[in-house]
Amino acid sequence: MPRTARPRRRTAPAALSCCLVLGCGSGGTPQGDDPAPPTSAPTGTGYGVVTWASSADRVGAAADGRGYRLVVRTSVGGTGLRVRLSNAFGDQPVTFGNVHAGLQRDGAALVPGSNRRLTFGGARSVTVPAGGIVYSDPMPGHVPAASKLVVSLYVPRAGGALTGHWMAMQTSYTAEGDHTAEESGANWGQRTGSWFYLDAVTVRPRPAAGAVAALGDSITDGWQSTTGLDRRWPDHLARRLRTSPVTTVEGVANAGIAGNKVLTDGPGQSALNRLSRDVLSLPGLRTVFLFQGVNDIKAEPGATAGELIDGYRTLADRVHAAGKCVVAATIAPYKGWREWDPAGEAVRQEVNTFIRSSGEFDAVTDFDRILRSPYDPERILPAFDGGDHLHPNDKGMRAMADAVDLESLDCGTR
Secondary structure, X not given: OOEOOOOOOOOOOOOHHHOOOOOOOOOOXXXXXXXXXXXOOXXXXXXXXXXXXXXXXXXXXXXXXXXXXXXXXXOOOEEEEEEEEEOOOOOOOEEEXXXXXXXXXXXXXXXXXXXXEEOEOOEOOEEEOOOOEEEOOOEEEEEOOOOEEEEEEEEOEOXXXXXXXOOOOOOEEEEEOXXXXXXXXXXXXXXXXXXXXXXXEEEEOOOOOEEEEEEEOHHHHOOOOOOOOOOOHHHHHHHHHHOOOOOOEEEEEEEEOOOOOOOOOEOEOOHHHHHHHHHXXXXXXXXXXXXXXXXXXXXXXXOOHHHHHHHHHHHHHHHHHOOOEEEEEOOOOOEOEOOOOHHHHHHHHHHHHHHHHOOOOOEEEOHHHHHEOOOOOOOEOHHHEOOOOOOEOHHHHHHHHHHOOHHHHHEOOO
16 A cells, blocks of 8 residues: 655644634534544545544433533644534433633643633534534634643533543543633532543644544553553654654544443444444544454453454454555453453464454554563563553553554555
């Protein structure tokens, strides 16, 4: 498959206190089934390129009159910031009364002058039907890469199931009542380790920039990395991409869900069932990075190698049909985890042989080789072990990101 590598020009970001400016453009309309903008839309136009994302799931019961101050980190910088709010798992409409975006100073407090109202079709509030999503209007002004963005939501009316992302590995804040316009954190005293309703942020970056989405489980979601420091392996990948001269992929979306499987629903819908919503719908997406399968293997009963391979083939076919590339990673060792057994290890080895040699993918990253111990290749290297023999620590997460061939993320289409 042809790949291109073009040098990148970079400009110094604007001062943090003035980089977010309110805009009231058009386009903030609720969308129901099949909510994504066209995945073939030209990069850098329309909805732009995803700069942050998380995968939605059902995370409890919704409540009226709640505020959510959600902290996320951008990957690629650009203008025209939009947020995407999801009611994908709701069984009743949800109304967002006020939505603001600013920059984090410390905790729930914002950089003075940075907090700006977001609108939806020019209106301050919007109601999203059950199963739907909505994009805000774009804000003029530049948002730098690697910014700690804070999106504050007020939900006056909601009910039924609450849509969000349970394991954020990031501290956010909640409150009673509407305090979204406040830059002080005084009224945001309740902490949470989850994100609610917000599932994507997009910007319009420089021309030709695109994005990669990491489709995975708890390792991709960041378990055993340090909370609040953005040390998941996709975060380290984003840091590499920001300084790389060999690729125009700059946006990174994390589509990991702890406990997630390729084949069957459980924590989150399966990768097969959520691929369109969580990954292919993301604006500016160029490549899907598939790193998943250990939960299928260690389940009871576990998937066979043939079943898992069929699932990978289906995912690859669907990604290619959407005009995107797919990079696959080998399944990492997990001996010492309570559900490890020789039968599951045999499945892992057979699946990894398929990933390495089948030619089904546009490129392969060998996380198994990077993470395994040379003294016992069925185990993770102790220096990379987060302590449970399955999840890498900060050092292991960085080693994973360092193993990715950045040019492989910038491949063309079939």
